[in-house]
Amino acid sequence: xxxxxxxxxxxxxxxxxxxxxxxxxxxxxxxxxxxxxxxxxxxxxxxxxxxxxxxxxxxxxxxxxxxxxxxxxxxxxxxxxxxxxxxxxxxxxxxxxxxxxxxxxxxxxxxxxxxxxxxxxxxxxxxxxxxxxxxxxxxxxxxxxxxxxxxxxxxxxxxxxxxxxxxxxxxxxxxxxxxxxxxxxxxxxxxxxxxxxxxxxxxxxxxxxxxxxxxxxxxxxxxxxxxxxxxxxxxxxxxxxxxxxxxxxxxxxxxxxxxxxxxxxxxxxxxxxxxxxxxxxxxxxxxxxxxxxxxxxxxxxxxxxxxxxxxxxxxxxxxxxxxxxxxxxxxxxxxxxxxxxxxxxxxxxxxxxxxxxxxxxxxxxxxxxxxxxxxxxxxxxxxxxxxxxxxxxxxxxxxxxxxxxxxxxxxxxxxxxxxxxxxxxxxxxxxxxxxxxxxxxxxxxxxxxxxxxxxxxxxxxxxxxxxxxxxxxxxxxxxxxxxxxxxxxxxxxxxxxxxxxxxxxxxxxxxxxxxxxxxxxxxxxxxxxxxxxxxxxxxxxxxxxxxxxxxxxxxxxxxxxxxxxxxxxxxxxxxxxxxxxxxxxxxxxxxxxxxxxxxxxxxxxxxxxxxxxxxxxxxxxxxxxxxxxxxxxxxxxxxxxxxxxxxxxxxxxxxxxxxxxxxxxxxxxxxxxxxxxxxxxxxxxxxxxxxxxxxxxxxxxxxxxxxxxxxxxxxxxxxxxxxxxxxxxxxxxxxxxxxxxxxxxxxxxxxxxxxxxxxxx
Amino acid sequence: xxxxxxxxxxxxxxxxxxxxxxxxxxxxxxxxxxxxxxxxxxxxxxxxxxxxxxxxx
Numbered sequence: 040x041x042x043x044x045x046x047x048x049x050x051x052x053x054x055x056x057x058x059x060x061x062x063x064x065x066x067x068x069x070x071x072x073x074x075x076x077x078x079x080x081x082x083x084x085x086x087x088x089x090x091x092x093x094x095x096x097x098x099x100x101x102x103x104x105x106x107x108x109x110x111x112x113x114x115x116x117x118x119x120x121x122x123x124x125x126x127x128x129x130x131x132x133x134x135x136x137x138x139x140x141x142x143x144x145x146x147x148x149x150x151x152x153x154x155x156x157x158x159x160x161x162x163x164x165x166x167x168x169x170x171x172x173x174x175x176x177x178x179x180x181x182x183x184x185x186x187x188x189x190x191x192x193x194x195x196x197x198x199x200x201x202x203x204x205x206x207x208x209x210x211x212x213x214x215x216x217x218x219x220x221x222x223x224x225x226x227x228x229x230x231x232x233x234x235x236x237x238x239x240x241x242x243x244x245x246x247x248x249x250x251x252x253x254x255x256x257x258x259x260x261x262x263x264x265x266x267x268x269x270x271x272x273x274x275x276x277x278x279x280x281x282x283x284x285x286x287x288x289x290x291x292x293x294x295x296x297x298x299x300x301x302x303x304x305x306x307x308x309x310x311x312x313x314x315x316x317x318x319x320x321x322x323x324x325x326x327x328x329x330x331x332x333x334x335x336x337x338x339x340x341x342x343x344x345x346x347x348x349x350x351x352x353x354x355x356x357x358x359x360x361x362x363x364x365x366x367x368x369x370x371x372x373x374x375x376x377x378x379x380x381x382x383x384x385x386x387x388x389x390x391x392x393x394x395x396x397x398x399x400x401x402x403x404x405x406x407x408x409x410x411x412x413x414x415x416x417x418x419x420x421x422x423x424x425x426x427x428x429x430x431x432x433x434x435x436x437x438x439x440x441x442x443x444x445x446x447x448x449x450x451x452x453x454x455x456x457x458x459x460x461x462x463x464x465x466x467x468x469x470x471x472x473x474x475x476x477x478x479x480x481x482x483x484x485x486x487x488x489x490x491x492x493x494x495x496x497x498x499x500x501x502x503x504x505x506x507x508x509x510x511x512x513x514x515x516x517x518x519x520x521x522x523x524x525x526x527x528x529x530x531x532x533x534x535x536x537x538x539x540x541x542x543x544x545x546x547x548x549x550x551x552x553x554x555x556x557x558x559x560x561x562x563x564x565x566x567x568x569x570x571x572x573x574x575x576x577x578x579x580x581x582x583x584x585x586x587x588x589x590x591x592x593x594x595x596x597x598x599x600x601x602x603x604x605x606x607x608x609x610x611x612x613x614x615x616x617x618x619x620x621x622x623x624x625x626x627x628x629x630x631x632x633x634x635x636x637x638x639x640x641x642x643x644x645x646x647x648x649x650x651x652x653x654x655x656x657x658x659x660x661x662x663x664x665x666x667x668x669x670x671x672x673x674x675x676x677x678x679x680x681x682x683x684x685x686x687x688x689x690x691x692x693x694x695x696x697x698x699x700x701x702x703x704x705x706x707x708x709x710x711x712x713x714x715x716x717x718x719x720x721x722x723x724x725x726x727x728x729x730x731x732x733x734x735x736x737x738x739x740x741x742x743x744x745x746x747x748x749x750x751x752x753x754x755x756x757x758x759x760x761x762x763x764x765x766x767x768x769x770x771x772x773x774x775x776x777x778x779x780x781x782x783x784x785x786x787x788x789x790x791x792x793x794x795x796x797x798x799x800x
Numbered sequence: 801x802x803x804x805x806x807x808x809x810x811x812x813x814x815x816x817x818x819x820x821x822x823x824x825x826x827x828x829x830x831x832x833x834x835x836x837x838x839x840x841x842x843x844x845x846x847x848x849x850x851x852x853x854x855x856x857x
Contacts, residue, residue, distance in 0.1 A: 123835075126836060203815055207811070228804065232812075271816045524829075
């Protein structure tokens with residue numbers, strides 16, 4: 040049967056296309072001279088009948104079913120979706136099945152919830168999804184917990200209630216301000232209504248702050264939430280007292296609720312951002328490695344990697360990761376260790392060599408004997424290092440908390456002094472009013488807003504350049520940075536091989552024509568090196584672990600290991616090729632990011648260091664970049680140790696992308712990862728460059744300095760307001776209405792000032 | 801000004817209605833998938849119509 044020239048599906052006899060659509064698409068591509076498309080694309084085969092072995096967790100799927108009262112439920116993570124229609128078709132196909140009672144896909148999280156009737160249906164469901172051309176993985180429990188989003192939902196609820204309260208109290212306040220006050224009955228009515236709205240609002244919406252303040256007090260230290268809590272509790276209570284006493288003094292229900300509302304916005308955005316990042320990184324911690332094929336007497340059994348024990352023999356097929364630290368049993372294997380060591384070139388361990396759990400198999404299948412259980416493996420140790428390092432970092436308190444540490448006790452002391460003074464000089468009523476007035480006047484609204492407002496403006500200015508600030512506290516270190524440590528593979532380089540041997544275009548064309556049929560990194564680099572149209576290669580055969588052979592224009596071509604190319608070349612080159620009788624040696628290197636030198640030029644005021652896990656010889660070629668020191672062949676622990684040494688004298692930013700950088704990223708004063716980097720490194724980093732452009736680092740540092748100065752100004756503004764108002768309140772002379780006006784004005788100034796960070800960015 | 805005694809509670813009640821509606825929508829997970837709902841509305845044959853067909857069969 041004929042194959043459609045465009046889509047490769049079977050088509051009617053004597054025709055080249057299966058349908059007019061394909062014919063038109065082909066003629067457009069053909070007439071534009073882009074026939075190369077058909078050689079370069081990869082069409083998924085056997086898509087219409089996925090087999091059980093294509094689905095890595097097929098046998099285990101039943102473990103993920105949740106049993107509900109009258110149905111079963113499963114959550115799946117869907118890969119390969121492009122748009123809403125993909126989601127639609129998955130939902131519809133599943134819903135058409137008799138045993139499916141409910142199917143709903145969350146497009147934001149790519150999470151599919153399916154309810155069905157019998158346990159055996161689960162495998163059916165997975166099959167349907169694969170048949171449609173998507174991939175599905177069960178969601179693990181840890182992920183589910185986060186996805187419940189209880190925290191951000193609660194904040195949103197608190198925010199909605201605070202917003203409602205603020206609008207209504209404001210409405211009444213505006214009426215009071217604009218003259219309703221003159222009629223005491225009306226004024227009193229409105230105050231009672233304000234109290235009715237404000238008190239429950241504060242009680243509910245203030246909970247996040249009260250909780251945090253309570254926890255801080257329990258741990259015997261002060262954070263910013265303590266003065267905030269005191270202010271948002273005392274302000275309405277004092278106002279309530281005034282209302283009951285029918286005093287004509289100004290009440291502050293509006294300012295308490297408004298402050299709460301604005302603070303909640305900041306907190307909500309902060310939580311959301313942090314959650315998004317966490318979700319993204321966790322989602323990527325795929326289940327891919329969760330199962331290993333363990334050899335048994337009768338064949339292979341799928342086993343959860345956590346259950347692997349020493350001595351188990353595992354089969355690692357092409358494209359899989361080695362499940363645990365182990366020893367190679369087969370003669371030969373080819374692994375990509377770059378995530379772990381940062382080495383850019385594939386390694387070829389021999390029989391008896393140790394393999395690191397997590398290495399990617401790019402050669403043929405092999406068997407290996409497990410030496411260490413996953414829970415004690417190197418990868419696990421790494422993640423412990425990461426945890427330790429990030430915990431140590433979190434101990435450094437936030438700037439605003441540090442300010443609060445001094446501010447709160449002083450304020451409370453002043454209130455006490457005022458109380459004692461007026462109690463002695465006048466009576467208890469004056470003392471009480473004056474003391475509460477001091478507390479209100481010192482209400483740290485502007486102070487509380489100064490830091491988050493700047494952080495939000497800073498984050499927004501970064502987002503516009505596709506820089507994701509994951510940890511807002513990084514802002515507190517960014518301005519101090521004087522040294523930058525770089526990782527090599529994937530950071531300065533693109534983590535992609537490029538042919539550097541000089542061979543003729545003619546030979547290259549022949550080699551690339553054969554290489555295009557292989558997925559091996561070398562073969563891909565070879566195909567990529569030739570930019571024009573390729574020949575059609577015949578009789579192509581790939582020998583796993585050896586090389587690939589084929590015939591092009593009558594020439595016999597072999598690419599691969601020296602013995603495969605029948606050469607006795609002594610000097611070890613990375614790859615050999617043989618075209619009929621001519622032997623060529625090929626060398627590759629990891630390509631440097633094109634913008635790297637420009638980025639370094641912009642960053643010339645900083646000291647640069649290069650820490651690489653790669654060989655000395657591989658890092659030598661970076662001498663031309665302005666590095667103060669270059670270190671090679673560092674293991675992750677050693678990178679961390681070097682970094683700690685450097686940190687003693689300098690404030691260090693670390694830029695890295697691999698798993699091997701994760702401990703250092705977690706430990707550095709500021710850590711930057713690239714979105715092309717590994718998820719674990721992104722998880723450990725404070726900042727992620729979504730555009731993978733090293734030049735953004737300069738922008739980041741410039742913006743950080745700007746934000747820092749704005750933040751300090753803001754703290755200055757708010758403190759100076761408080762400092763002038765306090766003596767007046769203590770002296771019992773500040774009229775409450777002026778206190779309220781000054782309070783709002785200072786908050787507004789702080790907000791407006793924060794927006795400057797965004798300006799001219 | 802006596803009318804305020806009625807007007808303010810009415811205003812509050814209306815505002816409260818909106819708040820309740822928002823809290824309900826939050827509770828029923830309408831804010832958990834902002835991308836999906838935006839495009840789902842564009843598909844004519846939504847899932848409910850389909851499940852009805854199925855029960856008819």
